[in-house]
Amino acid sequence: MAEHRMGSVRTVPRRAPEPAVEVLRDFGSPPPSAQRRRPSLLVPVLVGAGVTVALGVYGRTHTPTGIAVNVAGFSSPLTVKVWLGSGAAFFAVIQLLSALSMWGRLGGFSPSWxxxxxxxxxxxxFLLTVPVAVHCxxxxxxxxxxxxxxxxxxxxxFFFGAFTTKMLALPKxxxxGWVLPVIGGAVFVAxxxxxxxxxxxxxxxFGFQL
Incomplete structure (x- = not known):
């Protein structure tokens, strides 16, 4: 635009329009309060902790009987316990390896099964751990x-408490992304x-014996 002052003409530069990109971007994204909140793990953690404490209290206050589980072919209930526990550990390793395969952590080895x-x-x-827990x-x-x-x-x-937490967290x-691997890792380590x-x-x- 031009401005006349005392017979002289002075040119005033025209201001460029404000960019509307940021305004449109602000209107296009929802406010933080409207974004979806992640599900809470409070209930699964509390229930798992309750299971852990309840088992510990029962085991502490219960008078041991000495015999709980016996299976034909084994020399004693204790050998049943250690062999079932070994089987549970074996399948736990299989589950860990299959999880690593599913997440592509085994060098590309990820079969459909x-x-x-x-x-x-x-x-x-887990099924193998149940009679072991009953015996213990x-x-x-x-x-x-x-x-x-x-x-x-x-x-x-702790194992049964962590397992409970994992089962309650799975449907959520x-x-x-780190939640289930951490909980599953805690179950495996326990x-x-x-x-x-x-x-x-x-x-x-005592050596290997049935």
Missing amino acids: AGSAHRWSGRVA LYALGFADYDTRTLAHSLLGC RGLA LIGVFLTSSVWYFTT
């Missing part, structure tokens, strides 16, 4: 007379810890 192997190995591993809690109770037995008792209770959609403090100790102390 990895998902089925992951689910069924986990189911079998009902026949032996919560033992703490040395470091090994204390670690075994704590890990056993929108979880952060089970392997139980295996090391029971089956491995037994085999290295």
Whole structure:
């Protein structure tokens, strides 16, 4: 535009229009309060913690009976326990390897049956731990007379609590990508810890026997 002042003409530069890109971008994205919130893990964690504590309290207050589970072909209930625990640890390793395969962590080895192997190995591993837990809690109770037995008792209770948390978290959609691997890893570590403090100790102390 031009401005006249005392017979002279001065040119005033025209201001460029404000860019509307940022305004449109702001209107195009929802406000933070409208974004979807991730599901809460409070209930699964609390229930899992409750299971852990309940098993520990029962094992501590229950009077051990000495015998809970026996299977024909085994020399004693203790050998049943250590062999079932070994089987559970074996299938837990299969589940871990199948999970790594599903996530592409085995160098591209990801067969179509990895998902089925992951689910069924986990189911079998858990089913094998049930009679072991019954034997430990009902026949032996919560033992703490040395470091090994204390670690075994704590890990056993923690395993079932972590497993409960995992099962309650699985149906939830929108979880952060690290949640299930961390919970599943805790379940795996607890089970392997139980295996090391029971089956491995037994085999290295008394040898392999049925």
